[in-house]
Amino acid sequence: MAKSVPAIFLDRDGTINVDHGYVHEIDAFEFIDGVIDAMRELKKMGYALVVVTNQSGIARGKFTEAQFETLTEWMDWSLADRDVDLDGIYYCPHHPQGSIEEFRQVCDCRKPHPGMLISARDFLHIDMAASYMVGDKLEDMQAAAAANVGTKVLVRTGKPVTAEAENAADCDVKQPCRSAIGDTEAAKISVMDKR
Template sequence: MLVSDKAVFLDRDGVINIDTGYVSHSDDFEFIEGVIEACQKIKDMGYQLIVITNQSGIARGYFSEDDFMTLTEWMDWSFADKGVELDGIYYCPHHPEKGIGQYKQVCECRKPAPGMINSAKEFLKLDLEQSYLVGDKLSDIQAGKAAGIGTNILVRTGKPITVEGEELADHVIESLQDVISLLK
């Protein structure tokens, strides 16, 4: 099968799973209703599916990178068990003010910076103008715009939508399930 050069980028907490704050173990991870089915449809439509997530809980010392990787592997297998292959998972473990040790830094990967998106673009040879980003807060949309993603969408399943976020986003939808009707 020919791999597409278009993608749907998904933030994790608030888009894929219920954001209960610094989710770091599978016991605390609850998929938002309809997410798996929406991801199946996105893949069926020929899009690559990429997760991009800030994980300042690592920087703050709330959980380790190993904890994050274990949860990420569990999430990835949960998708795979339902026939959804994630094409990439990118994360930022840094925080510019609240980080500890090596994790306290200004970086190019922490959204609103476009580093994670640019890394995926290079590695997966993506056409960002034909791609979509789905996030739940302003920094997600800012990262998508900075990277040149064609369509940037906010969902109401995570953080409360701000006026600034609503103005910057191309669309505001209820949940990831609603993104299907926007894909070309």
């Protein structure tokens, strides 16, 4: 049996990159200041880095799955060029009211459902209790809770944060996770949180 590893699950839009809304072109993709350094440090600490992202723009016809895959490949290479190797990238192209029939469905992968996190857990042998979900929305926190992720970290680098999201998180900018992860790790995660 493979040894389990702790992971940092990362939402994409609003957590890794600036959320301009339906980001699908390289020219519109802007890494949030400090996020690459934080990811590099977390990787050095032994965490698997796993992106879990809802991409309803595919189902809504805002962009194609091929466009998303091109951007994702570019993002992955851009991070690798800066010594950040992602262990997994999981995305959900579905939406129940999508205009593209192939992707119009209720699924278990679209956050707040835990499907992407469970798939990553099973494939990468992730120790969920020792892992963290870092995201900017309530759905990120809910997916993490449903997948039994140990710590839910709400960042304020994306859309405005709701009180419901704050309540669902274990920590956010007001409570920097020091007791949960220790000073070093909390400092690295807080680099992602500029607002």
